[in-house]
Structure formats: structure tokens, C-alpha cells
Amino acid sequence: MDERGWYTWRRMATIEQMIWLVLVGILASPAAGLYADDGLVxxxxxxxxxxxxxxxxxxxxxxxxxxxxxxxxxxxxxxxxxxxxxxxxxxxxxxxxxxxxxxxxxxxxxxxxxxxxxxxxxxxxxxxxxxxxxxxxxxxxxxxxxxDSLPMKFITLVSSAGPSGSDEAAASEDERRSASASEFLRSNPSIPKVLLFSKKDSVTPLYKGLSLRFRGRMAFAQASSSDAELAAQFNVTNFPTLLLIDQHGERFSYKGSLKAVLISEFLEPFAATASPPKDDGGEAAASDKSATGDQGAGGKGLKMRFIEQLNASRFQSMLASEDVWLVAFVGGPGGVCEERKEEWEKAAFSLFAMVHIGEVNVSSSPEAAALAEQYGLKSLVQDPDVCLAVLLFPFGDDKQESEPELYRGAMEAKELSKFTLEAIPSFVQHVTADSMQAFVNVQPNLPKVVLITTKTETPALFKTLATNYRLHLMFARVHSSEEVLLRRLGVEKVPHVLVLVQVANPTTGRVEVQAQHYGGPLNYPGLAYFLNQYVRGDATAQGDGSLLDGSSPSGVAVTEIDNQEEFKSRCISSGRVCMIGFFDGAVPEVEDHVDRFSQFASGSVARQFGLGWVDVSKFASVALKFGIAKRDVPTAVVLSSQKMRFALLAEEYGIQSLNRLLSGALSGKIRTVVLDDLPSFEERTPEDDVGEEVTEVEKEIEEEAAARRAEEEAVAKKAQEEAAAQKRQKKKKKKATKTAAPKDEL
Missing domain, CATH: 3.40.30.10 (Glutaredoxin)
Structure with a gap:
């Protein structure tokens, strides 16, 4: 090889090495090699x-x-x-x-x-x-x-009558997990219950996954749609239906899309605060009662955390506080005493966070015994038939001078809770349409919490909230008969809670009254979580312009998105966040759905974003990009085309729920989902989307519908065949008659 040939070979070898290094660099490049750091994997x-x-x-x-x-x-x-x-x-x-x-x-x-x-x-x-x-x-x-590896052990199969009395040796695993609906609802009283009515005999992976995720914090059950008695008991007419029953027996129906992430967001505010069992192994996990709250009759291990043990020093601090305190003086152990303690702990659990709960163990120290003596309780708690006495220290900072009230009723959790809540003072004003503006103008820097109710008296729960948040918020009660005021506030259902705030409109400089509607469970933990954002000052108020200017909120025109350019204008230009409504243009109700979206769009916050709606009867493939099937509409999404993420409405469609979706997506309180790619507005019929990938539950629903259609077609085909056979038989008989007739009779 001459010198020129050698240099040529050397240069080619160098180029090959460079190409190889580039390829290796591509394969071993960032994103942990193959997957994006913020992707689904x-x-x-x-x-x-x-x-x-x-x-x-x-x-x-x-x-x-x-x-x-x-x-x-x-x-x-x-x-x-x-x-x-x-x-x-x-x-x-x-x-x-x-x-x-x-x-x-x-x-x-x-x-x-x-x-x-x-x-x-x-x-x-x-x-x-x-x-x-x-x-x-x-x-x-x-x-x-x-x-296939998801466990079934956290789901109970329920029916109106309970499991059949079949031979235990022949009982299947599912039968051993069976119970009557009443037995299921009575079990684990300290945690909420989730009940799914389904047409399927088997349990879907989605439901198994939810039961695994919330184990120890919620109890899960499934009922068959064929159990007409049970369905009627819970007023269920459509299947599948997911119900949540909280610790007080109140029912909430899930209205969103059947996706695990969205259902989890619906369930999370209701879930008990107990963590899942740390040791999940074998039967030990099933009996880990401290984690599930199922210890004794109603979760002793969980409730004990809500009772503060008071020594002499802490007791004096309690007397100096302004808050309501319920304090038990406890004597020695014993059979009757244990039963009374159990009821006391149940009451403490139900009152948690609403009032302060304390306990003095009389036998723990001479100072504790002296406290019992001071209030004349020493002989009472030493009586083995009593052994426990409860004192209510009312609201006010004069507890040193005033006498607490001794509870003299039956030692039952329900009665003790009622006794306590009746002593809560009321910081709630009764407001009408005429007095609302004056109420809002008092201390304008304080948010105003408003309860819309059918009751003429303020519920104890709302009084308790008003007492505990009295330094940070103002509270009012509006009767549901104030129809004009309810329309101005945008209230569609009663009872309802909303917060009014005064903010300056950045465009006009005018001070407007705007609202944020609460859509969670009407219990103390849920409402307290909602109100805490106003105490911290990180709430985003929004509404339909100024709500108290004497006029109902009027809508603005919302454009139908029916081509790629319109979508680009609303959602992609300038990297804007946009909100898209999905409606069925083939049904008469579409006008009402668009009108509600228009009223929502008139809000001062909503106006800042790209807004439009899509007809799913024309663009089913666009809806499926967001996991929306035709049966899910009306619904809506908040989309960030820049971040390629979206948030889907997980509750019933309405102005209030749209406001909650937008504020939740913007504040990060609602989880967003990665969007693989932006939708294409190529007009397609629903038949074009049969092959699109859908969720596990949606597949089952489609299969059920297909099975019904196939059965109906088979019945119709059989009827046609029978009719054709009868017609052929008649022709055959007629022909036979003609053939048998004598020629001389013609």
C-alpha cells in the first residue's frame, strides 16, 4: 500500500469511528437512555x-x-x-x-x-x-x-341477602369474601365505603387497583346489577355506578370518566388519614387493625391519636385558651369501664378537629387526682360502675372562673357528640338578597363563606367551622328560598358552600365580588381543607364578573372548534392554556351545554384563556385523544399545548365544576395527564374510531353493548327465518292442492 492509499484508508477508518461514536452517543444519550424523565414510565x-x-x-x-x-x-x-x-x-x-x-x-x-x-x-x-x-x-x-396479579382480598362481594349457606368446604374464594350490604356498611365504621354496581360478575383490574391503593383508608365492595332489591335500596338505575358512603352515611355518586386517576382524585378527599398497613404480609395485614381503624368497635387505635393526654401543666394551658374543650376524667380498668371508654373514644373520633379533646388519667399522678377532686369527680371516677366522667369547657377565655358542664346523659358516642355540638356558639349571620351587599362590605379584606341551605337554623357543622375560623373568615347562611340571590351567585344545587372575595379587575380597575364554589364532601375535613387555602392566602377566586351588581351573569360567545386553524388559534398560539368543552351536537341539549360554557367563559379569570368547544359526533377521534368517549359528554378539559399536559373534568358538568377544574389545574391541585400528541381535526365518524384504544372498563361496556346488539340481531334473524319458512310451507301446500285436482274439473 503506497502512502496515498494508507492515508485514504486511515481517513475512512476515522470516519467510521466517528459514525460509531455518534451512534453510541445517540443510543446512550440523556433521558436515562430511552425514557423521558417526566414521562409515563x-x-x-x-x-x-x-x-x-x-x-x-x-x-x-x-x-x-x-x-x-x-x-x-x-x-x-x-x-x-x-x-x-x-x-x-x-x-x-x-x-x-x-x-x-x-x-x-x-x-x-x-x-x-x-x-x-x-x-x-x-x-x-x-x-x-x-x-x-x-x-x-x-x-x-x-x-x-x-x-393478573392484582389482589382481590380488599374487595367484598355484596348482595341484599348476603352469601348463600353453601357447604363451607365447597365455598369458593369469592364466596368467603361475600357479605350482605348491611354487614359491609356496618364494618369498619371509622373509614368510608366504596360500592360499585356492575353488570360484570368479575372484578375489573381498575377496581382491584383502586382497592389496593386505598387499602386501610377505605373499604371496597361490588354488587351485581341483577340484584334489583339492592339497586333500588341505593336508587341505582344505570350501570356501572360508583357510590361513596362516608362515615356519617351520606352518599356521593361519581359522575366522571371511568379512569383510575380521575376516580382516585374523587375518592382522596374522603379517605381516612390512616396510612396503609406497613407490613402487608399474609394475614397479618388483614388484621392490622390500628392501620385500618378496625380495632374494638370502631377503630380504637386510630381514635386514640385524637385525644390529648393532659397533665397538670397542659390542663392549665387548656383553661387559658378560648376554644371549646371536651375533657374526660378516667379511672381504673374494668369491664363496664372499658365499654364506656369505647363510646368516649368513638365520640372523640367523630369530633376530631371540630373541638379540642382531652383526657386526664386520674390514677396517673397525685396532680391528676387533685384535678379530679377540684371538680368533684374523684369519687365518681373511682366508682367501678362509672369510672369515667366528661366535662365540657365552653367557648371563652374565662374557664378559670366559670364552671364546666358535666355530661349526665347516656355514655353513647352519638349523644355525647350531640351534647358537645349544641354548646358551640354561632358566628354565622343570616343573610338575604337585601343584606348580602352589606355583609360583603364589612371587613372587605376577609373572605366571606356562605352556606346555601334549606334549613332555618344553622347546622352544627357550619357553626363549628365559623367558630374555629372566626379570626380569618366571615360566615353567613342563606336560605334556599332566596331564588334571585341564588341565581346571581350561580348556585345550582342545595346545600352548597361558596366563598366570596372582593378583587380589583385588572382591566377596568373596578372592585368585583367573585366566588369559588366548593364541590367536595360536606364534612368537616373536606371543608376545612378547602377553607385553609383562604387562610394561607393562596386561593384563586373566580366567577362570572361581579356577582352582586343586581344582574345575572351573562355569557360570552364561545366558538366551535371544527378545524385545525381554529384549534391552533385557541390552544397553540402564544403557548396559551386553553379550555375545551366536549358536547354531542346531535342531541337537543347541546344548546344548554354550550350556554353554560358561555356563562362560565364570561368569568374574569376564564376570559384570559383560549376557549372553545368540540362536537364529538363529528370529531370522535379528537375526544378520544383525551380519553373521552361519546357517553362521557358533556365534559371539558384544560390543555397546555406547550407542556403537552391536560386535566379532565372528573365531576358532573356545570358552571361551578368548570370553575373548580380551571382553578385546580392552574394551582396544581388537580393532577394533569401527559398528552402523547395534539389532536388532528380531520372529520371522522364514530365508526372510524372503533379501533382506537380505550380503557379496560370502557372496553367491557362496549363488549356488553355489542353482545346486546348481537343478541337482538340473532332474535330478529331467527324471526325472519321462521316467517320465510312459513311462507315457503304455504306455497308448498298450495302447489300440492293444485297438483291433486282432477283435470276434468278445470
């Missing part, structure tokens, strides 16, 4: 892998990949689909074996159970060996591999 660090996957309480599907693994690259789009399908059901993660070699043996996929155990020597948690996935590299097979 969680890219796990070593610390996250140990804490969340190996020791955490959740079920995980994990892929171990290398940048130079050709099969790993092929699996990426399918594994992202798996993560999307399992969102809110099973957690999906990935480990980069290039940077975490100690965690990997070779590239593969493993499923880690939710079931964990505690090492008694080290105190750390561990799980059994994960299951290896050895199936095909497609999303459907991998999804089924994960969902």
Missing part, C-alpha cells in the same frame, strides 16, 4: 428503586434496560402504552443498567408485588422475589401480566 434512581420498589407498599412493573440492547429499544413504545393503560392501577418504572449496574443482572421485565414483610431484626421491609415476564413484547400481553 418512571426512570428510577438507585435510592428510589430501593425505597419505592423493594420496600414500598405499591405494586411495580419494572423494565431493566441497556442503551446497546436492540430489544430494549423496540420495547420502549409498547412499555409506554403499558404505563398509560396501568396509570393509577400499577406503577411502571425503568432502571438504566448502564448507570445502575449493581441493580441489574441482565435486561428484562419484572413484576414486584405490593405484599411486603418486615425484618424483625433490622426493622426494614422486604418483598419476595419478583415475577419474571417471559411473554411477547407487546403492550396487551405485558398489561395482562401485571393485572
Amino acid at each position: 418512571k426512570v428510577l434512581t438507585e435510592k428510589e428503586y430501593v425505597q419505592d420498589v423493594l420496600e414500598g407498599p405499591d405494586m411495580w412493573l419494572v423494565e431493566y434496560f441497556k442503551s446497546d440492547c436492540h430489544l430494549c429499544v423496540q420495547v420502549v413504545p409498547e412499555f409506554v402504552k403499558v404505563a398509560n393503560s396501568l396509570k393509577g392501577i400499577v406503577k411502571v418504572g425503568a432502571v438504566n443498567c448502564d448507570t445502575n449496574r449493581d441493580l441489574c443482572i441482565h435486561a428484562k421485565i419484572k413484576l414486584f408485588s405490593w405484599d411486603r414483610k418486615k425484618n424483625p431484626y433490622t426493622g426494614k421491609y422486604y418483598k419476595d422475589e419478583p415475577a419474571d415476564y417471559n411473554g411477547r413484547s407487546n403492550s396487551k400481553a405485558m398489561t395482562e401480566f401485571a393485572t
Whole structure:
């Protein structure tokens, strides 16, 4: 080889090396190699892998990949689909074996159970060996591999009559988890109940995943649509229907799309504060009563945390406070005493956060015994038939001089709670249409909390809120008969709670009264969580212009988005956040749906964003991009095209719920979902979208509808065949008669 040939060869070799380095650089480039850091698949660090996957309480599907693994690259789009399908059901993660070699043996996929155990020597948690996935590299097979391992143990199958008295040895696993609906509702009184009415005999992975996620904080059950008696008891006529029954027996029906993430957001405010059992292993988890609140009759382990043990010093601090205190003086142990203590603890749990709860153990110290003597209770608590006495220290800072009230009623939780709440003072004003403006103008810097109610007296719950938040908020009660005022406030249902604030309009400089409507459960924890944002000063008020100027809110024109340019103008230009309503243009109610969206759009906050609506009868594929089927409308989404994320309305469509969706999406209180790509406004019929991917529950509903149609078509076909057969038989008989007639008779 001459000198020129050698240099030519050397240059080609150098170019090949550069190409190889570039390719390796692409394959091993950022985003942990193959997955985006903020994508659906969680890219796990070593610390996250140990804490969340190996020791955490959740079920995980994990892929171990290398940048130079050709099969790993092929699996990426399918594994992202798996993560999307399992969102809110099973957690999906990935480990980069290039940077975490100690965690990997070779590239593969493993499923880690939710079931964990505690090492008694080290105190750390561990799980059994994960299951290896050895199936095909497609999303459907991998999804089924994960969902097949979801447990059924946290769901009770209920009926109106309860389980049949079949032979125990022959009873199936499902029958052993069966109960009557009344038994299910009576169990674990300290945690809410979730009841699903379904046409399916089997339990869907979505529902199993929810029961696993909220275990120890909610109890889950499923009932069959064929149980007409039970469906009538709960006023259920459509299937599937998801009901939530809180600790007070109040029912809430979920109206949103059947997606795990959205249902979780609906359930979370109701869930008990107890954490899931830390040791989930075997039957120990099922009997971990301190975590589930099922200890004794109603959760003794959970309730004890709400009772403050008062020593002599803390007791003096209590006397100096202004708040209402309920204090029990407790004597020694005993059978009757334990029963009374149980009722006391139930009452303490029901009153938690509403009033202060304290307890003095008379036998714990001479100072405690002296306190009992001071209030004339020592001999009372030492009586083995009494052993417990309760004093109510009323509102006010003169507790040192005034006498507390001794509870003399039956030692029952319900009666003790009623006795306490009756002593709450009222800081609630009764307001009418004529006096509302004056009420709002008093201390204009303070937000005004308004209850719309059918009752003529202020409920104890609302009085308690007003007492506890008296320094930060003002409270009023409006009767539901004030129809004009309700329309001006945008109230559609009663009872209802909203907050009025005065803000300056940045455009006109005019001070306007605006509102934020509360849409959560009407219980103390939910309302307190809602009001705390006003105490902190981070609430976003919004409404339909000035609500108290004597006129009803008027709407603004909202454009129908029916082409790509219109969508770009509303949602993409200048990187704006936009809000899109999805309605069925083929039904008469569409005008009402658009009108409500128009009234919502007139709000001073809403006007700042791109607004429009889409007809799902024309653009079903656009709706499906956001997981919206035709049966889900009317509904709406808030979309950020810049961040490629959206938030979907998870409750019944209305002006108030639209306001909550927008404020929740902007403040981060409502979780957003990643959007794979922006929709295309190519006009399509619903038949074009039959092949689109839908959720597990939606598939089942479609299958049921298809089965019904097939059955109806089969019946119709059979009737047609029978009619045709009868017609052929008549012709045959007529022909036979003609053939048999004598020729001379013609």
C-alpha cells in the first residue's frame, strides 16, 4: 500500500469511528437512555428503586434496560402504552443498567408485588422475589401480566341477602369474601365505603387497583346489577355506578370518566388519614387493625391519636385558651369501664378537629387526682360502675372562673357528640338578597363563606367551622328560598358552600365580588381543607364578573372548534392554556351545554384563556385523544399545548365544576395527564374510531353493548327465518292442492 492509499484508508477508518461514536452517543444519550424523565414510565434512581420498589407498599412493573440492547429499544413504545393503560392501577418504572449496574443482572421485565414483610431484626421491609415476564413484547400481553396479579382480598362481594349457606368446604374464594350490604356498611365504621354496581360478575383490574391503593383508608365492595332489591335500596338505575358512603352515611355518586386517576382524585378527599398497613404480609395485614381503624368497635387505635393526654401543666394551658374543650376524667380498668371508654373514644373520633379533646388519667399522678377532686369527680371516677366522667369547657377565655358542664346523659358516642355540638356558639349571620351587599362590605379584606341551605337554623357543622375560623373568615347562611340571590351567585344545587372575595379587575380597575364554589364532601375535613387555602392566602377566586351588581351573569360567545386553524388559534398560539368543552351536537341539549360554557367563559379569570368547544359526533377521534368517549359528554378539559399536559373534568358538568377544574389545574391541585400528541381535526365518524384504544372498563361496556346488539340481531334473524319458512310451507301446500285436482274439473 503506497502512502496515498494508507492515508485514504486511515481517513475512512476515522470516519467510521466517528459514525460509531455518534451512534453510541445517540443510543446512550440523556433521558436515562430511552425514557423521558417526566414521562409515563418512571426512570428510577438507585435510592428510589430501593425505597419505592423493594420496600414500598405499591405494586411495580419494572423494565431493566441497556442503551446497546436492540430489544430494549423496540420495547420502549409498547412499555409506554403499558404505563398509560396501568396509570393509577400499577406503577411502571425503568432502571438504566448502564448507570445502575449493581441493580441489574441482565435486561428484562419484572413484576414486584405490593405484599411486603418486615425484618424483625433490622426493622426494614422486604418483598419476595419478583415475577419474571417471559411473554411477547407487546403492550396487551405485558398489561395482562401485571393485572393478573392484582389482589382481590380488599374487595367484598355484596348482595341484599348476603352469601348463600353453601357447604363451607365447597365455598369458593369469592364466596368467603361475600357479605350482605348491611354487614359491609356496618364494618369498619371509622373509614368510608366504596360500592360499585356492575353488570360484570368479575372484578375489573381498575377496581382491584383502586382497592389496593386505598387499602386501610377505605373499604371496597361490588354488587351485581341483577340484584334489583339492592339497586333500588341505593336508587341505582344505570350501570356501572360508583357510590361513596362516608362515615356519617351520606352518599356521593361519581359522575366522571371511568379512569383510575380521575376516580382516585374523587375518592382522596374522603379517605381516612390512616396510612396503609406497613407490613402487608399474609394475614397479618388483614388484621392490622390500628392501620385500618378496625380495632374494638370502631377503630380504637386510630381514635386514640385524637385525644390529648393532659397533665397538670397542659390542663392549665387548656383553661387559658378560648376554644371549646371536651375533657374526660378516667379511672381504673374494668369491664363496664372499658365499654364506656369505647363510646368516649368513638365520640372523640367523630369530633376530631371540630373541638379540642382531652383526657386526664386520674390514677396517673397525685396532680391528676387533685384535678379530679377540684371538680368533684374523684369519687365518681373511682366508682367501678362509672369510672369515667366528661366535662365540657365552653367557648371563652374565662374557664378559670366559670364552671364546666358535666355530661349526665347516656355514655353513647352519638349523644355525647350531640351534647358537645349544641354548646358551640354561632358566628354565622343570616343573610338575604337585601343584606348580602352589606355583609360583603364589612371587613372587605376577609373572605366571606356562605352556606346555601334549606334549613332555618344553622347546622352544627357550619357553626363549628365559623367558630374555629372566626379570626380569618366571615360566615353567613342563606336560605334556599332566596331564588334571585341564588341565581346571581350561580348556585345550582342545595346545600352548597361558596366563598366570596372582593378583587380589583385588572382591566377596568373596578372592585368585583367573585366566588369559588366548593364541590367536595360536606364534612368537616373536606371543608376545612378547602377553607385553609383562604387562610394561607393562596386561593384563586373566580366567577362570572361581579356577582352582586343586581344582574345575572351573562355569557360570552364561545366558538366551535371544527378545524385545525381554529384549534391552533385557541390552544397553540402564544403557548396559551386553553379550555375545551366536549358536547354531542346531535342531541337537543347541546344548546344548554354550550350556554353554560358561555356563562362560565364570561368569568374574569376564564376570559384570559383560549376557549372553545368540540362536537364529538363529528370529531370522535379528537375526544378520544383525551380519553373521552361519546357517553362521557358533556365534559371539558384544560390543555397546555406547550407542556403537552391536560386535566379532565372528573365531576358532573356545570358552571361551578368548570370553575373548580380551571382553578385546580392552574394551582396544581388537580393532577394533569401527559398528552402523547395534539389532536388532528380531520372529520371522522364514530365508526372510524372503533379501533382506537380505550380503557379496560370502557372496553367491557362496549363488549356488553355489542353482545346486546348481537343478541337482538340473532332474535330478529331467527324471526325472519321462521316467517320465510312459513311462507315457503304455504306455497308448498298450495302447489300440492293444485297438483291433486282432477283435470276434468278445470
